[in-house]
Every structure is written in C-alpha cells, then in structure tokens.
Amino acid sequence: MRFAPNPNGPATMGSARGIIVNSEYAKMYDGRFILRFDDTDPRTKRPMLEAYDWYLEDCEWLDAKPHEVIYASRRIPVYYEHIEKLLEMKKAYPCFCSREEFRRYRSEGIECPHRNTSEDALEIWQKMLDGAYKEGEVVIRIKTDMKHRDPAIRDWVAFRIIYESHPLVGDAYHVYPTLDFESAIEDHINGITHIIRGKDLIDSERRQRYIYEYFGWEYPITKHWGRVSIHEFGRLSTSTIRKAIEAGEFTGWDDPRLPTLRALRRRGFKPEAIRKFFISLGVGENDVSVSMKNLYAENRKIIDPIANRYFFVWDPVKIRIEGEAEELEKEVRLPLNPGGAGFRVIRGSNEVYISRDDFERFNKGEIVRLKEFCNIRLEDREKGIFSFAGWKPEGVKKGKNIIHWLPESEAVPCTVLGIEKNYRGFAESNAVKDIGKVVQFERFAFCRIESLNRELRAVYTHP
RNA sequence: GCUCCGGUGGUGUAGCCCGGCCAAUCAUGAGGGACUCUCGAUUCCUCGACCCGGGUUCAAAUCCCGGCCGGAGCACCA
Numbered sequence: 001m002r003f004a005p006n007p008n009g010p011a012t013m014g015s016a017r018g019i020i021v022n023s024e025y026a027k028m029y030d031g032r033f034i035l036r037f038d039d040t041d042p043r044t045k046r047p048m049l050e051a052y053d054w055y056l057e058d059c060e061w062l063d064a065k066p067h068e069v070i071y072a073s074r075r076i077p078v079y080y081e082h083i084e085k086l087l088e089m090k091k092a093y094p095c096f097c098s099r100e101e102f103r104r105y106r107s108e109g110i111e112c113p114h115r116n117t118s119e120d121a122l123e124i125w126q127k128m129l130d131g132a133y134k135e136g137e138v139v140i141r142i143k144t145d146m147k148h149r150d151p152a153i154r155d156w157v158a159f160r161i162i163y164e165s166h167p168l169v170g171d172a173y174h175v176y177p178t179l180d181f182e183s184a185i186e187d188h189i190n191g192i193t194h195i196i197r198g199k200d201l202i203d204s205e206r207r208q209r210y211i212y213e214y215f216g217w218e219y220p221i222t223k224h225w226g227r228v229s230i231h232e233f234g235r236l237s238t239s240t241i242r243k244a245i246e247a248g249e250f251t252g253w254d255d256p257r258l259p260t261l262r263a264l265r266r267r268g269f270k271p272e273a274i275r276k277f278f279i280s281l282g283v284g285e286n287d288v289s290v291s292m293k294n295l296y297a298e299n300r301k302i303i304d305p306i307a308n309r310y311f312f313v314w315d316p317v318k319i320r321i322e323g324e325a326e327e328l329e330k331e332v333r334l335p336l337n338p339g340g341a342g343f344r345v346i347r348g349s350n351e352v353y354i355s356r357d358d359f360e361r362f363n364k365g366e367i368v369r370l371k372e373f374c375n376i377r378l379e380d381r382e383k384g385i386f387s388f389a390g391w392k393p394e395g396v397k398k399g400k401n402i403i404h405w406l407p408e409s410e411a412v413p414c415t416v417l418g419i420e421k422n423y424r425g426f427a428e429s430n431a432v433k434d435i436g437k438v439v440q441f442e443r444f445a446f447c448r449i450e451s452l453n454r455e456l457r458a459v460y461t462h463p
Numbered sequence: 464g465c466u467c468c469g470g471u472g473g474u475g476u477a478g479c480c481c482g483g484c485c486a487a488u489c490a491u492g493a494g495g496g497a498c499u500c501u502c503g504a505u506u507c508c509u510c511g512a513c514c515c516g517g518g519u520u521c522a523a524a525u526c527c528c529g530g531c532c533g534g535a536g537c538a539c540c541a
Contacts, residue, residue: 150466152537160539399502
C-alpha cells in the first residue's frame, strides 16, 4: 500500500484518510506501507520544503510510520531510463504540437504528425535533456489510441520541460515526468499490489495501463473513493489556505481553525480517534459530507475518562458574598476526573469570579450554587453583591444553577484559542501543572493547555 | 457535450459481488427522562432509511432494463 501526496502544503484531514486507510490495510494484511512524495512539478504545484518533514511527523503521529519513504524528484533518472525504453519501442514519441493543436487532434481522434515520423526520437529526447528546447516546445507522449472513446486517454503527456528550480533537488533537472508517468513506474518498482486513492485518479489508471501493457507488467488492484467534505471546514484547498495565511487571516498552518493535521494535533486530538473516524467512513465511491461531531464523539470516548477537570471563568465578573466571611475561607475539594484520580483543592473566599453568561441570567433573590462550595442569593446586581445561603446543595434548582467559580487567589489569566472566537478569562491555578495535556474546563469544553507565559494559553479541542 | 461512476434514516456507514436468516448494522444526531453538585459533560429510553417505475423469481436493498438525481475526469496539476 502507499500514500502519495504532493507536499505543496501540510497534511490535512483529506490526507489523513489516505494515510490511515492505506496504512490500516497494510497492517491488517501484514503488508508494507510506503509514503511517496509525488513532487515532480516545481511550478504549478510547487512543493513546500518544510512539508516533507511535516508529512513524516504526521504519519508517525497517526501511528502510520511508513516502511519506506520515496522522493520522486530524487529518482528522476529512473524515469528517464524507462521512457528511453518506450521511445526505443516506439511506444512513446516527442511531440512538437502546441497545446491547442494537440487538443484539436485529440478531440477529433486523429493522430498528430509527429506520432509516427520521429525516427530520431531518442536524439530529440537527448536534446531535450541537453536543454536545446524551450519550455512548451516539445513534450514526450505515450502512444495509446487516438480513437479511444474517452478523449482523456488519448496520447497523454509523460514528460515536459520546466525551467524552474525545485525546492528539493534544485536545478538538477529541467525535464520532469508527469504524475501519471512517475506514479506508474514507481508503483511497479515498489511492488505495490493495491492502490486506494481518490476517484479523480480513475482516468490515471486507464492511462497508466498502457505503460504496464508495453512493459508486460501487472497493474495493481485499485479502489477509488469519493471526496470528503467536512461541514465545519467546507472546501478549503491548500492554495486557499496559503493565501489566507499570507493575508494574516490565520496565524499559521497550525491555526486551530484549520483542517490541517498539525492544527488537530495542537488541539489535542488523539490519533486513535482520527483513525477510527476515517475507518468508519469506509472506502465507498460516493462523495461523503460528514460533520466534525463524529470525530468529537470518537475523541471524547478516549479523553473523557482521563481528562482532568478544572474551572475556567470566561468573561469574568467579580462578585462579593456577604455574611459568613470567615467561614468562606476554607478549602474546597473537587473531583479531578471521572476516573477517580483524586481531588484538587481550591481555597474559598468571599470574593469570587463567575462567568458573565451565568451572572446575567440570575434574577434578584434567586439562589444559585457555587459548585462544591456554597449557595448564594443575588441581592444587588449593579454592585455584584450576593448573600450567603447555606452550605448544602438542597434548595438549589438543579442544572444550570450549579456554576463554576474562582477566587482571586486561584485565578490565572487565561486565553483559549477557539474556533469562532477566542475566550479570555481566568483558569484555575491547578491547571498550570497540566501543560501539554487535554483537560476539560467544566461547563465549557475540552481544551489542550498549551503554554504559560504571561498568561495561560489553551487551545479549544471540542465540547 | 464526451467518457466513467454512484444513489440505504438528518449525517456517515454495514449489507449488494454469492437473492431468502434484512420489519435492515453500527455510530453520530434529534426528542424525552435521570443526575445531593459539569443540563456545554455523563447516563438511559425513544425516533428515524433501502431514489422512482417496470422486469426476472416461490422470494429482490441485493439481479436486469428505463427514468430521475448526484459526482468524477476530459491540463505540458497532483
């Protein structure tokens, strides 16, 4: 099995499907999983140097470490050898038609003048390599059938001239193979038995079969799947993301709002959840339109039992509790997580922060409960004054009237990088020791604590 | 337009090749209940689908034909 991306940007959710499904099959049948960079176009789909390593990182993260990594741009001489054989066999030829001319021949199903006249094909090829021709002046075509019922198959291009420095191999070459050619050769050399890829490559198979036939090779078994679109992200292509990043709309390729794997990793998603999510999508040929909620559900199953719970008071409002001031200075114990991992301790106070959302919901005289602490009654909304109303939870309406809270002494300034917006407020000081981990801010969401500088920074994972 | 695919609950998926055990799987979602301490978490229950028409057959989600709808490709991109 193989996954063959062009590293013109980092791996996204779309790449994840290819990585996961292919590697999963390799695991199931004890086969090999190869990561191959199809980076043979230094211009239109220019590879991004950093992205090569990012792909490697992302594969390992997804538990899909490749058995072998191939860089097509470093194996161009291999493709040259093969095309030379085809030229000798007269199964390929140099074509001097312009794109427009050839398009006409193709649509009318007639052979172009260069198809059978080039006795000196190998000489022309050599001159191409020597740089005797300009870009677009000549290409190498594979002979198929100019009467093929699908015009897309008719005598396709295998090599073209591009004078542009390649990010990985520099100026070593200026005659580059197309994807169809490079991929056909590599799949055979690497002994690929099964290919699973997008259905946009169905025609590619029909083209490549000609080469396999000429060389007497056996074509791998193929499966083509439809496009995945994710409700929350819509259609974001690598190039649109790049433009948006350059325009400053996103902070980088790992901006939590992006569907890149780097972003998901930053948000604290578990690779196992992503694997399950894509495996559940299957390999049908229909296009699928799926919601991130499914991924959230998978992820939640893994992290919910183990994520530590903390308070995060967003958009905070300071309130004062009157009466029992001394008694309020006590230690409050709250469960750390559902797995029974013990307790965290918060020191109570008669002055605490609560979220504005909560604060503005209450009516005068209403009793609410500060979770695991005490009950309070709203006395004066303008001044933010409540009165003490008992220790036991009795008498409090269940549900939304049990709220989270934080005293000044426990409050660490915190920003959560969200999806729709960022949230500012105070996080419970105990959360500081969970840097790098995914926690649940109670009544808010799961978040990954990222760093502590002037303030604590967290990244929104999901509800 | 030409070539080729596909249509199962709101969403995704299993089943289709090799017809019966399918009043159709699993997940997500939605609705409702529970919770002496997250009603944005957890938990329980319920709801909900074989595109349409014809044919073959004792029997069709599964096979055949037609229609409708949707998708992909038709680059010197991958």
